[in-house]
Amino acid sequence: xxxxxxxxxxxxxxxxxxxxxxxxxxxxxxxxxxxxxxxxxxxxxxxxxxxxxxxxxxxxxxxxxxxxxxxxxxxxxxxxxxxxxxxxxxxxxxxxxxxxxxxxxxxxxxxxxxxxxxxxxxxxxxxxxxxxxxxxxxxxxxxxxxxxxxxxxxxxxxxxxxxxxxxxxxxxxxxxxxxxxxxxxxxxxxxxxxxxxxxxxxxxxxxxxxxxxxxxxxxxxxxxxxxxxxxxxxxxxxxxxxxxxxxxxxxxxxxxxxxxxxxxxxxxxxxxxxxxxxxxxxxxxxxxxxxxxxxxxxxxxxxxxxxxxxxxxxxxxxxxxxxxxxxxxxxxxxxxxxxxxxxx
Ligand code: SF4
Numbered sequence: 021x022x023x024x025x026x027x028x029x030x031x032x033x034x035x036x037x038x039x040x041x042x043x044x045x046x047x048x049x050x051x052x053x054x055x056x057x058x059x060x061x062x063x064x065x066x067x068x069x070x071x072x073x074x075x076x077x078x079x080x081x082x083x084x085x086x087x088x089x090x091x092x093x094x095x096x097x098x099x100x101x102x103x104x105x106x107x108x109x110x111x112x113x114x115x116x117x118x119x120x121x122x123x124x125x126x127x128x129x130x131x132x133x134x135x136x137x138x139x140x141x142x143x144x145x146x147x148x149x150x151x152x153x154x155x156x157x158x159x160x161x162x163x164x165x166x167x168x169x170x171x172x173x174x175x176x177x178x179x180x181x182x183x184x185x186x187x188x189x190x191x192x193x194x195x196x197x198x199x200x201x202x203x204x205x206x207x208x209x210x211x212x213x214x215x216x217x218x219x220x221x222x223x224x225x226x227x228x229x230x231x232x233x234x235x236x237x238x239x240x241x242x243x244x245x246x247x248x249x250x251x252x253x254x255x256x257x258x259x260x261x262x263x264x265x266x267x268x269x270x271x272x273x274x275x276x277x278x279x280x281x282x283x284x285x286x287x288x289x290x291x292x293x294x295x296x297x298x299x300x301x302x303x304x305x306x307x308x309x310x311x312x313x314x315x316x317x318x319x320x321x322x323x324x325x326x327x328x329x330x331x332x333x334x335x336x337x338x339x340x341x342x343x344x345x346x347x348x349x350x351x352x353x354x355x356x357x358x359x360x361x362x363x364x
Contacts, residue, residue, distance in 0.1 A: 107162020
């Protein structure tokens with residue numbers, strides 16, 4: 021009797037949860053939208069409000085003008101600072117030009133800024149683990165430039181020197197790979213055994229949860245598609261994490277149209293996730309595209325539940341109340357969680 025033919029594998033999608041917008045991005049995008057509603061266009065935004073092409077172009081169409089520095093903003097105009105945070109000198113430059121500022125820095129980035137200030141006040145050397153040139157790192161380092169040394173990954177540890185190895189602490193960018201950061205810390209501790217850790221994790225809950233979901237899916241995934249922009253640190257990390265944890269292939273795409281059908285050759289299971297700055301509509305487009313190529317079954321992989329929301333920036337809430345007469349308590353996010361100390 022002949023062997024029965026093997027059942028063909030069913031093509032399917034594993035869809036990560038959580039994925040997409042985090043509380044800090046949600047707040048930053050709503051900040052620009054509400055500022056446009058309230059003051060009318062144009063509203064200036066220093067740097068990309070969040071690192072996502074689609075979000076930036078959508079806001080541009082509504083009248084947001086993205087600039088690199090505050091000296092590009094007309095005197096007296098309104099400027100919003102992005103979710104990645106700014107150094108104190110940027111606030112000073114804005115004040116010198118009489119700009120009205122709205123600070124959409126994510127509260128979890130602000131937490132790292134505060135840690136940097138506190139440890140600098142105590143005269144620690146601060147080893148800031150992060151990617152050179154990233155806006156968040158520039159902002160955090162600007163809080164205490166004379167105390168902070170950037171450590172860009174494990175291989176950078178060798179060149180690090182400190183004034184007093186008994187008084188040294190590490191902090192980090194919020195959107196790093198958890199595993200790579202722990203390796204950097206391990207090497208730093210070998211070099212500086214008295215190295216202190218931050219009071220709570222600097223890598224934020226959203227970064228950690230999105231990486232956790234990808235780790236759970238990766239080994240069952242032939243191809244991981246991460247929706248996100250190339251300058252989005254947490255999105256780029258998701259591709260790396262997927263490949264490190266067993267995905268056979270992985271790609272970052274801004275839009276569904278960027279998926280190359282050749283990637284699907286021999287692929288049964290496609291993993292899909294998105295970075296913390298990515299609107300869900302872009303993930304839906306990817307799922308539609310995949311369904312059109314035979315991947316209609318979608319199975320969720322849930323690694324964590326998220327329900328965090330942040331209040332809008334105080335200066336915006338005040339203006340909403342003053343200019344629109346709305347009770348600030350009715351504005352979305354107003355009653356949201358402010359104390360970030362227990363998040364990690
Ligand atoms: S990724 Fe984390 S730190 Fe960055 S905006 Fe989102 S919640 Fe804040």
